[in-house]
Amino acid sequence: MSTDRTSAADGFSYALTRTLNAPVARVWQAWTTPEQYTRWAHAVPGSVEMDARPGGAWKATMLTPDGAAFPLTGSYVEVAEPGHLVLGMDVPGRADQVTMSLDLTAQGPDRTEIVLRQTCDTAEERDMAEQGSGMLLDGLEGHLAEGTRA
Incomplete structure (x- = not known):
């Protein structure tokens, strides 16, 4: 996995890149199907809704490693199946949504490069978002690996 980070006048951003052992269509389904998303994204069963x-709209109640639950809501800003999503995330006390983009690129028939990008207002927000995104990618990678075992 590689990570790029920037600190600029317009925000603090990161980009996480990972190559997954699954075709693009399977990665897309894992990211956009509530039942699959629940399995790998540390979400409370039955809490995930995706349009x-x-x-x-989308929503999910996520579980932290220490067992705390926190609800997330947002909307789909851009959807270009099967390779590009921009998700808006609602943040309490903030008028506009925070966005995260996801790009999937085929690396042959059974491998996909995934790139997650987000820009935050502070270095601390970036660090927390980057850590959460890394956990998501770890869960996704594990979920996809389970599907390849016979």
């Missing part, structure tokens, strides 16, 4: 189309 994966521009303007569609």
Whole structure:
């Protein structure tokens, strides 16, 4: 996995890149299907709802490693199946959504490069978001590996 970080006048951003052992269509389904997302994203079963189309809503209650639950809500800003998503995330006390982009690129028939990008207001927010995104990618990678075992 590689990580790029920047600190600029317009925010603090990161990009996480990882190559997954699964075709693009399978990675897309894992990211946009509530049942699959629940399995790998540390979400409370039954809490995930997804309307994966521009303007569609999503929500999930996530579990932290220490067992705390916190609800997340947002919308799909851009959806270009099977390779590009921009998710808006609602942040309490903030008028506009924070966005995270996801790009999937085929690396042959059974491998996918995934790149997650986000820009935050502070270095601390970036560090927390980057850590959470890394955990998501770890869970996704584990979920996809389970599917390849016979």
